[in-house]
Amino acid sequence: MKRFFSPVRLRALLTKEFIQMRRDRITFGMMLGVPLMQLVLFGYAINSDPKELPAALVATSQDRYTRAMVSALEMTDYYRFNHVVGSAAEAEALIESGEVLFIVTIPSDFARKVDRGERAQILIEADATDPSAASGAISTLGTVASRALKRERGVPASQADADEGLDVIVHRRYNPDGVSQYNIVPGLLGVILQMTMVMMTSIALTRERERGTMENLLAMPASPLEIMLGKILPYFVVGAVQVAVVLAASRLLFGIPFVGSVTLLLSAVFIFVMALVLLGYTISTVARTQMQALQLTFFFFLPSILLSGFMFPFRGMPVWAQWIGEIFPLTHFLRVIRAVMLKGAELSAVALETSVLALFILAYAAIALMRFRRTLD
Known part of the structure; x- marks a missing residue:
């Protein structure tokens, strides 16, 4: 008859869990990396009273x-x-x-x-x-x-x-009354798109692996580019619905002025969404499970939101934090959407930021295709 509690069995279970934790390096890295990142960002990078x-x-x-x-x-x-x-x-x-x-x-x-x-x-x-x-x-x-x-x-x-x-x-x-919604609501479009697009596409391949359908997918006469496009393009429909809802709500509920070109704004949104879905797809080629994909996505979300200028003034951060913030697509998209919606900026004023977003597309697509080819072995 088994005893209700056995130290030997407990020790065996603990040993098994530690071994499994050691093998899951991504989860172990998140446990250490996220707290350290929060300490550094909130302790050194965030400044509510910007200077210089x-x-x-x-x-x-x-x-x-x-x-x-x-x-x-x-x-x-x-x-x-x-x-x-x-x-x-x-x-x-x-x-x-x-x-x-x-x-x-x-x-x-x-x-x-x-x-x-x-x-x-x-x-x-x-x-x-x-x-x-x-x-x-x-x-x-x-x-x-x-x-x-x-x-x-x-x-x-x-x-x-x-x-x-x-x-x-x-x-x-551009905001003579100092209404905070004029700054927050347009930025929310970028944050919402980032959360949903990256999160959904980051589990695109990992879901296939966990369900055991990856072999069937690889057996199809399709190239890595075709598979990647087949995975990411459906999410453009979801992104289009989100853009329409946020823009309509920003005008009807919050009275956000829109003085720029709708065509320019939608073009920037299209480039931004393309960069996000390719980023999520790249994460899915790195993660082994859906849980790892979500963990990597969260590890990307936190510094992106804090260092992009969405929550805190971008110019108020130290120079090293601003350099880090430049590597996130959200940073450049926020500059574009605020400039177009609130300032009525033309293409010449946002050409640099739009070009940077286009470079993100090329970089993420190249990495994703290289990573996917390695999974074929």
Whole structure:
């Protein structure tokens, strides 16, 4: 008669589980990799108060007052003037493409008005598509600019709060009311597509292996390319339904403005979805089981969502985190959809990001085909 509890049997079962865990290297790697990744990303990469944001300076003169303004803004650590342009048209192209988040315009008669005691003005245009990225920098403008002008004029510190005749005009572009839904809802389209497309296609081949139908599939007179297309193309129908639902809801429920080209947006969505399904198919050639496929998918989701600029300002992350974020298709798609929907950007403004998405398609397709050929042995 078997005893109710046997230490020997328990030890045998534990030994068996540890051996199985050691063999399942992907699961074991997830157990260690996911917590470490969360610690690094949340501890070092995520910043809700972004600093050193890229800005463009439009100034036709280099007088001492202009230099004092620029120096004072840079000293706040919110602004990094990496573009100095001579016309408003050049600055407009920069903010439309997302290369800069602020345009600081100091008129040519600024110094003359200050010397005459007249009321001078400077214009700050902010890309407010992401209100959280611009709010901190905007809140410091008035005080910093006024104090810088007073110091340059030699006003005593005791009169630091006196009116110095300076008007700082702030123009919040694309989202003047700072509505967070304008930034979140368009980004949700990319996140939803990524979650469903990658997850469903990542189990495309692993499901065949687990069901025992992989041999029948390989016995068919079909090339690896034909098999891959047969697996991924049906999911385009699912993606099309999701795109229609999200776009309709964004307009009807949240009132998200749509000022760009529908054709350009749908073209970017098509390229993005193609990259996602090929990524999922690539994962399915690596994973042995559906559980491993889901684990690898989750391991891709977490850094992609955190480092793409969906949840936290992209420009507020350290440089190394921004470089990592560039390797995710979601990062580039978010820039395209926000630029097209909110800014009315044309193809020239989003051509670089669209080209990067197309490169993802070529890379994932090449890897998937090479991996699939190895499974034929």
